[in-house]
Amino acid sequence: MDFSSKLLENAVHEMSQLPGIGKRTALRLVLHLLKQPSGQTTRLSSALEGLRNSVKFCTQCHNISDVELCEICTNPKRDGSVVCVVEDIRDVMAIENTGQFNGLYHVLGGKISPMEGVGPQELTIASLVNKTKEGKIKELIFALSSTMEGDTTNFYIYKQLEGVEIKTSTIARGISIGDELEYADEVTLGRSILNRIPFENSLKTN
Amino acid sequence: MDFSSKLLENAVHEMSQLPGIGKRTALRLVLHLLKQPSGQTTRLSSALEGLRNSVKFCTQCHNISDVELCEICTNPKRDGSVVCVVEDIRDVMAIENTGQFNGLYHVLGGKISPMEGVGPQELTIASLVNKTKEGKIKELIFALSSTMEGDTTNFYIYKQLEGVEIKTSTIARGISIGDELEYADEVTLGRSILNRIPFENSLKTN
Structure with missing residues (x-):
């Protein structure tokens, strides 16, 4: 031009x-x-x-915040024993919008991606591992996107937690509500069958 | 959010x-x-x-420019007797890219659009009419988009030029090079038949 x-x-x-x-x-x-x-x-x-x-980041969860400790971390009504591990602030906002989660967050600031030059030291993984060693956290929920990078990051953190007594879980993968089965990809559909849940449980949600 | x-x-x-x-x-x-x-x-x-x-605008053609008179207006190789009337700088850039036009431009800064509160006095129409009265310009080429607003603007300027001895033309409307006739809209196809040109002329271009 x-x-x-x-x-x-x-x-x-x-x-x-x-x-x-x-x-x-x-x-x-x-x-x-x-x-x-x-x-x-x-x-x-x-x-x-x-x-x-x-810009400031919450010193506890590393989310973007105007103050030292963000509103979520300082909220006494939230359950500090469950921590949801997410990539960035958009995921925090998305999960908050569901109204289904009452624990705290840990914002990694990205995913491990050798292709883009993002290694574990660029993320807040060390801080997460240190927090888990304090013993207050009972469960970590991995809520990264299920891509190669997301899976790598989950696994890397999981390995770092060896010797720490903590429960780890990952958000359920499956067919989106309202989606037609025939258009779902095979991997998702396969996992949704492997990880099926008792029918009574599906009645409880919402 | x-x-x-x-x-x-x-x-x-x-x-x-x-x-x-x-x-x-x-x-x-x-x-x-x-x-x-x-x-x-x-x-x-x-x-x-x-x-x-x-930001500065060329005092002659009203295009965005860092100096009083833009490069096109001060270029002695360009033909000052033909002026192409366009809406904004993007149209100037598009026409310049074709390499088919060697005259000068007049940038209106928009189209007459009562819906958006743009009247003739918001545009550089008065300046254009004054220029034509100096007698140096022999031909005005209207190159506005062929919408209701574009046609209104063309017609308004045309009316303002009453009494001024000047040739006016509008860029050709027709089927785009490479387009299939069956997908062309009726108005365009109709106009392209009404405004057909001698076949020999079509051989000359490019």
């Missing part, structure tokens, strides 16, 4: 560094900002810089 | 003000920035602010 303005080119270039935003979309977004009052651009850029420079 | 951090919520809110960016996408983009070195966020926000606060 040939731009008539260096300023425009620069803005489009920086915008297109974001994931899923190509040059054309970046140009559309930047031109939109130009048509809006300049206050909108100021608010956007200061919100982004404010977050990037002042 | 319930956020664990006001800073995060604010950044996501501002990001989701951009067209086509919903809350989920905004969250994904913001979390991506958090994982990158803070320099990337600084570069993005200062590029956006730099553009928004220092």
Whole structure:
């Protein structure tokens, strides 16, 4: 693309560094900002810089938080003996939305992925293992996405826990509610048969 | 969405003000920035602010430009007697890419759209009409998109030019190169028959 303005080119270039935003979309977004009052651009850029420079993570669960200990970790009504291990804040928000979980979280900050240069030391695994050694946690629930990276991460953590007396579980994999069996992939369908549950249990949920 | 951090919520809110960016996408983009070195966020926000606060428009064609008169308007090799009327900088870039046009441009900055509160005075129509009265321009080519708004804008400008001796034309509408006739819409196909050109002419192009 040939731009008539260096300023425009620069803005489009920086915008297109974001994931899923190509040059054309970046140009559309930047031109939109130009048509809006300049206050909108100021608010956007200061919100982004404010977050990037002042972001804090809960020292206990490593979720993004404005204070030392996040609302979930400090909530006395929550059960500190069950900890759900998730990849990032989006998973925390998704699980919170279900209203089915009353324990605490541990946010890893990613998955082990040699391809992307993410090793165990880039994640908060050491902190998780230390927490489990304190003996307050009775159960860890692995809730990572079931991809190669997710499974590797689960297994790595599981290995690190050797010698620690703790129950580990993983969220159930199976056919989504409302999905047609014929369109389900074989692995999911196979696992859903292997890990079938007593019918009475399925009546209890919800 | 319930956020664990006001800073995060604010950044996501501002990001989701951009067209086509919903809350989920905004969250994904913001979390991506958090994982990158803070320099990337600084570069993005200062590029956006730099553009928004220092943007200049060419005084002659109203295209975005870093200088008083843009490169196209000051290029002595270009033909100042033919002016192509377009909506915004993206159209200039698209036409420049074809390499088929050697005249100048006039960027309206939008289309007349009562629904969106855009009237003729929001666009650079008065400036265009004044330019045509100077007598240097022999032909105006309307190259707006052929929507209700585009046609209205073309017609409004055409009416304003009454009494000015100038040729006006509009870019050809027809079947796209490579398109199957059976999938073309009726209006386009109809127009392409009405506005057929001598076969010899079609051999000349390109």
